[in-house]
Amino acid sequence: MILGAGPTGLGAAYHLNKLGHTTWQLFERNSHVGGLSASFVDDKGFTWDIGGHVLFSHYAYFDQAVAEALGDEYYEHQRESWVRILQTWVPYPFQNNVRHLPDHALRECVNGLRSLHGNRAQAADFHEWMRSVFGSGIVKYFMEPYNRKVWGVPLETMSKEWIAERVSVVDLARIERNIAEQRDDLSWGPNNTFKFPKKGGTGAIYESIAGRLRDRIFLDHEMSVVDLEQKQVSFANGRVENYDVLINTAPLDLLVASCGSLPEAVRALAEDLVHNSGLIVGLGCEERRDDAKCWMYFPEDNSPFYRVTNFHNYSRFNVPGGDTDRYSSLMCETTYSPYKLEDKANIIDETVQGLVNSGMIHEPQIQRIVSQYLIDIPHSYPVPTLGRDKALSVIQPYLESKDVYSRGRFGAWKYEVGNMDHSFMQGVEVIERLFAGGGEPTLNGRV
Numbered sequence: 001m002i003l004g005a006g007p008t009g010l011g012a013a014y015h016l017n018k019l020g021h022t023t024w025q026l027f028e029r030n031s032h033v034g035g036l037s038a039s040f041v042d043d044k045g046f047t048w049d050i051g052g053h054v055l056f057s058h059y060a061y062f063d064q065a066v067a068e069a070l071g072d073e074y075y076e077h078q079r080e081s082w083v084r085i086l087q088t089w090v091p092y093p094f095q096n097n098v099r100h101l102p103d104h105a106l107r108e109c110v111n112g113l114r115s116l117h118g119n120r121a122q123a124a125d126f127h128e129w130m131r132s133v134f135g136s137g138i139v140k141y142f143m144e145p146y147n148r149k150v151w152g153v154p155l156e157t158m159s160k161e162w163i164a165e166r167v168s169v170v171d172l173a174r175i176e177r178n179i180a181e182q183r184d185d186l187s188w189g190p191n192n193t194f195k196f197p198k199k200g201g202t203g204a205i206y207e208s209i210a211g212r213l214r215d216r217i218f219l220d221h222e223m224s225v226v227d228l229e230q231k232q233v234s235f236a237n238g239r240v241e242n243y244d245v246l247i248n249t250a251p252l253d254l255l256v257a258s259c260g261s262l263p264e265a266v267r268a269l270a271e272d273l274v275h276n277s278g279l280i281v282g283l284g285c286e287e288r289r290d291d292a293k294c295w296m297y298f299p300e301d302n303s304p305f306y307r308v309t310n311f312h313n314y315s316r317f318n319v320p321g322g323d324t325d326r327y328s329s330l331m332c333e334t335t336y337s338p339y340k341l342e343d344k345a346n347i348i349d350e351t352v353q354g355l356v357n358s359g360m361i362h363e364p365q366i367q368r369i370v371s372q373y374l375i376d377i378p379h380s381y382p383v384p385t386l387g388r389d390k391a392l393s394v395i396q397p398y399l400e401s402k403d404v405y406s407r408g409r410f411g412a413w414k415y416e417v418g419n420m421d422h423s424f425m426q427g428v429e430v431i432e433r434l435f436a437g438g439g440e441p442t443l444n445g446r447v
């Protein structure tokens with residue numbers, strides 16, 4: 001049995017189907033598939049993802065599944081990302097392009113790099129690590145404010161182990177050469193492209209994958225209790241099903257809370273799993289927007305959001321009638337958590353004001369906003385805290401001893417392997433392990 005029809009659950013189902021197995025069932029709480037990678041069309045005809053979703057695939061297997069799902073119904077774009085800071089645009093990665101900053105900030109960033117101190121290998125946490133790698137200037141202007149905004153937790157509570165691939169580290173000689181030669185050192189280029197569905201947003205990929213497996217996918221089934229001894233799941237709608245093996249992709253903290261009998265140590269450790277939440281504000285505008293950027297980072301406190309996507313650039317069909325001469329759409333992502341409270345009732349107004357403050361739109365353009373779409377995501381980012389790995393090292397083996405395999409962004413609670421491609425492959429690889437004994441390379445960080 002599989003719980004959840006997001007990329008992980010569908011990856012498991014897709015692989016079972018490929019292997020010719022027919023005795024599985026997948027139960028999903030929502031009345032649609034896709035999980036956090038689903039998309040929605042609002043009343044005015046704008047399409048929205050749950051935050052800007054970009055495919056960064058590391059796997060031929062996943063690429064093949066996406067190719068089958070989309071056929072030739074996709075666009076291909078360069079991954080172009082920027083940082084908005086001090087009223088200017090700095091290409092991403094920020095540290096390589098500090099030459100775009102005003103003189104005083106540029107000097108602070110370079111001086112910080114020249115006088116690095118602290119041993120990165122011995123840094124106790126993420127905050128200490130960033131100071132030892134980036135120096136005080138880059139930390140002050142970008143790393144610290146941006147990461148506080150995205151994670152919404154004290155950075156001292158986060159580990160440094162997850163960052164290997166996520167944060168490109170620095171090369172002082174290269175940065176000084178970029179400054180001297182006035183050269184942009186970009187994270188995008190000819191090979192850095194991503195595919196995006198022509199119609200239906202990111203969710204179209206998963207709708208299509210699920211389409212071929214429909215007769216074994218049961219929507220509107222919310223797991224409420226798991227009986228580990230009887231190997232039985234009870235759903236909120238009254239249905240009860242038995243399983244041999246359970247692949248769970250619902251958040252691990254909620255799974256643990258749903259298990260009737262559990263050792264107290266396992267239950268207590270699940271409380272060490274930290275996550276943040278998100279508010280996604282989609283703003284549909286009746287106005288053409290000539291701005292080639294894909295997505296932009298906002299470290300400053302003049303806006304609530306940490307990231308904005310020019311979503312009309314991903315597909316013209318993300319706006320009504322596919323008419324990008326008439327419409328554009330901005331998708332803005334804000335984190336909230338117990339440490340970073342946000343007012344859901346006011347987030348749309350605050351987002352619009354943030355767009356004005358950061359120079360994304362001018363005041364009169366507010367009148368051109370014809371659609372406002374708000375998505376609340378209770379589980380947005382699984383936070384890699386200092387206590388996470390210890391908790392996982394107890395919870396996961398216990399569940400596996402009961403034939404429960406918890407995988408995916410929140411199922412496995414590993415942000416560093418929590419993107420769509422990783423998640424899909426966690427589903428594929430757990431099936432491979434169960435039938436052929438593979439080592440689940442993605443889950444175990446061997447991507």
Ligand SMILES: Cc1cc2nc3c(=O)[nH]c(=O)nc-3n(C[C@H](O)[C@H](O)[C@H](O)COP(=O)(O)OP(=O)(O)OC[C@H]3O[C@@H](n4cnc5c(N)ncnc54)[C@H](O)[C@@H]3O)c2cc1C
Pocket residue numbers: 003004005006007008009027028029030033034035036037050051052053054055056221222223224249250251278333377379380381407408409410411418419420421423424
């Ligand atoms: C703001 C944001 C931006 C992102 N951007 C990107 C990006 O640019 N690129 C990228 O690759 N990835 C991105 N991601 C990550 C991507 O969304 C995830 O990798 C992916 O959706 C995880 O798949 P999953 O199946 O593990 O989990 P989910 O997508 O969370 O799916 C889990 C499923 O389980 C179901 N479920 C939960 N509880 C129950 C229950 N009790 N009973 C039954 N079903 C249940 C849920 O309804 C859901 O359908 C982003 C995520 C967020 C939040």
